[in-house]
Amino acid sequence: MLPYFHLLLVSSIFTFASSSSSSPPQPSPTKNLTLLGSAHFKNNSIILTQELTTCNSRSNSPVGRVLHSFPVRFLRSSSNSTVSFSTRFTFTIVPPSPPCLAGDGIAFLIASDPSSLPHTDGYLGLPDSPASHPFFAIEFDTTFNPGLGDINDNHVGVDVDSIISVASIDLMSEGIDLKSGKRITVWIEYRDPEKIIRVWVGYTDTKPEYSVLAVPIDLSKTLKEFMYVGFSASNGRGSSIHSIQKLQIHTFESLTPNTQMETVSSRNCLMCYPDDPSIEEAEISLYNDHHKDNRVLELAFGLLSITFLLIMVATISVLYCMCLTKRQAIKQRCNENAQMYRFQEAGVPKKLKLSEIRSATKEFDQNRIIGEGASSKVYEANLPSCGNVAVKRFSKVNQPSTLGNQFATELATMVGCLRHKNLVQLQGWCCEANELVLVYEYMPNGSLDKLLHRRTNATRTLTFEKRLNILLGVSSALVYLHEECERQIIHRDVKTCNIMLDADFNAKLGDFGLAEVYEHSERGRDATLPAGTMGYLAPEYVYSGIPTVKTDVYSFGVVVLEVASGQRPVNEDGVVVTEWVWDLWEKRILFAAADPNLMGRFDKVDMERMLMAGLICVHPNSQRRPTMKEAGRMLRGGLVPDLPVKKPTVMIQSVMPERTTEMVARMCGEDADTPWSTPRTHFSSKAG
Structure with a gap:
């Protein structure tokens, strides 16, 4: 949107009068400057x-x-x-x-x-x-x-x-x-x-x-x-x-x-x-012409008005013909593929041509990669129909051979629900020539993980107020997924790598590759292999393999502690941030967990509330954890429930089949490339 400027001409000649001035105002070679x-x-x-x-x-x-x-x-x-x-x-x-x-x-x-x-x-x-x-x-x-x-x-x-x-x-x-x-x-x-x-x-x-x-x-x-x-x-x-x-x-x-x-x-x-x-010469010329021949100017304005009217009529006619042609083309395509018509009508982002995506990514140029994981790579691109975007290309070995009606229906149901200001939005998709591609909106400030742990000027831009606003945005997104969607969605991979920041540092939760959709009325869920990233996984989920909204709350609590302290979930020395903050709480020095990069520029009460909200979210007993709506209310200044004097010990018994338990134990060993550890994919710029 173009800016709207205000310029008030208070007099034809303006001077600043002052008896103590060392010299009078000087004439300016520009239009509106006074020296x-x-x-x-x-x-x-x-x-x-x-x-x-x-x-x-x-x-x-x-x-x-x-x-x-x-x-x-x-x-x-x-x-x-x-x-x-x-x-x-x-x-x-x-x-x-x-x-x-x-x-x-x-x-x-x-x-x-x-x-x-x-x-x-x-x-x-x-x-x-x-x-x-x-x-x-x-x-x-x-x-x-x-x-x-x-x-x-x-x-x-x-x-x-x-x-x-x-x-x-x-x-x-x-x-x-x-x-x-x-x-x-x-x-x-x-x-x-x-x-x-x-x-x-x-x-x-x-x-x-x-x-x-x-x-x-x-x-x-x-x-x-x-x-x-x-x-x-x-x-x-x-x-x-x-x-x-x-x-x-x-x-x-x-x-x-x-x-x-x-x-x-x-x-x-x-x-x-x-x-x-x-510009100045043109304005002077117009001014002189006006005083030289006022009638000629009036005639020019009359001709200009007639010309403008004719252009408007022609433009409206062309637009009408274009709209009519487009409607006929859409109707023809819908008749050829009724399922795809329903897919589009459900509000799902449009299908893109592979040639368009290849052109925008320069044939998937390696220099355009801004994120890479075990199952996909993300490229920065500029699509004429979508603008600046992040293109996620799945590995061919992990793709379905065709995009069937069942897949299209499930995708339409899921994506149609994910419309929230704090969720990364899907712009388009492509399934062509054995390629499966998703196109997301581009996030200029990259991931919260990069910005939070990069010890440069960028870290200092993350003031306490911005960090709090980011956490409130993530909590709002999770409330939407857990309580406001037609079908309940559990993200299963809430972490700073998957929290993207737009140009104004507003948070948007992304990467739904591990998300699961459930009916709200659903009572039982089958145990599966735990999915997510170590350090963010709730203890009961690791042992049971059953995701719930409280496992997302635990991951969010880890993010809260990470944002407040500036410490990674598990640092290079193997120190777990949740254990470290619990230890400071037991010693009654919780305030010592505050990120030193903030240089004390925050209210002590607000910082302690943020840390306490993070601790209650990572309570070992899932029943004691708040809902996401309650967690957001705490961060906004609401009352935080009393925390135990010491970190409680909760015994968790695995309900997974013996074979599955052995698989989890084996993957926790020397094998680093575990399929349940999400790759760090960033829909962001390469900067930082």
Whole structure:
């Protein structure tokens, strides 16, 4: 969806009047920029501050700013709620030669009253005391002032109504030196539905995969209906050249989770530098033509209206013919294959041609593999009819020879039930030329397993709030499978490898290769070989071979403990996470299980509740485990039942036939390739 931009023209000429300003606003070579203080244009750049002739002279260090000439609407006209916004800009900070100190740095700024901001004395041009007028800023600070809570002289921080940052991060740890003199590109995005601000920083024009800073914040309490947007810089007691080479700012009134906020065209840009000359020339030409010959313009509009009407009539006629032809073709296909017609009418994803899949995967190119298991391989592909997808190709030895009516009916019944926002959706399928292929939606952020256990910047993006939201999404999916489907479905392989994350880190449960469908009225179930992954299997399921909803609850509990602690179900030393957390509970130090990568950025009560909910879900006695609906209620802040002082011991007697028990015992031995251990298949990108 294209962004909806608001631009209010409050007067034909707008200036910022202030008796203390060091210089009047300068005319801008672009349409909507106003320069203040020491800011000026030079060599296709906006120079905010320049190197001073005398170091350590605050009286000669005015602030430089560039602002949008008119106030910008930050409240939606329809709902009176805050809009989302994004900016991308390239800047350079050239420090002075020793012994002079570097300047203060540069800041992206949103202010309600520019005249209330200081004009000298540094602090990046931001107020050095609690502001009487609200403002929001992302600072790129090159001075170290402990009194202001600075972490060092090379950091990015988030400021709300104060220059004391609410959050900051050392950019040197990300390989970025603000005072290197290199061009630095910054992307800033605020998504109001998520109430989170994200910042990316890099030396190239390619947006990094992971943000350096992601801060939960509600700007609706700071942003007024109209605010001024721009950039500010100062030298303080130092002397640096702060310059901006490119800038783009957009606002978004309507924003979907998949909307890409990157700005690439100055046509849709609220505040841009440099402008697109062709656009400006076209606008000037249109303006002159209007004043030269008003009648000619009216005639042109009349002809344009007639032409538009004719095009509309022709388009409607073509669409009608196309729809009629398509309906006849569908009717003919349905008459030829009534079973396939019922299959399509049931809402099952469409059948795809093998040639289309082969073309999209480049003949199943090995370089496109993003997941691989014992029975299948997963390829990244782009299908014209489905977009970016994950193609799961089953090994030929594990395929049925034909796709019979019974298989089609069962597939339609199962897939028709799996329609939930927290389940990976099947887009299409193919059974042709001895090939069996399933096509799933593509998950940009990959699996939770990769993101949780990858010790990089990606791990830091998994804040406590995101982890909790992921767990709530998985619990919602399992409630749907257990209680809300026409037929009850037991997943049997709930684990972080099978929890996929979309672009906004929403969880989607996938890989139903081991799932079993049951009638709700069904009383007895036959014992089978246990299926799943060691570390996630409930003890009674390992011994009995009978899956129940409580075996899924146990697996979910392991996932909860894994997400809260950052520990794998079974680590390299053989330590089982459930045993480890039970031991901490017995020692009354449960809080010690919290993932150190969270750096304590969570509420202690919420963390302990999450760990306790995980423990009650992995209770050795399946009867003591909650339902998935109760587990989700606990994670949302509900009461967690009392846990035993020590981990209880529950004796489980196998009800499987003796031959089957021997098979399980044999597979638990030296044979690593057990058929009941699900392969780690990821419908995700290869990144990480």
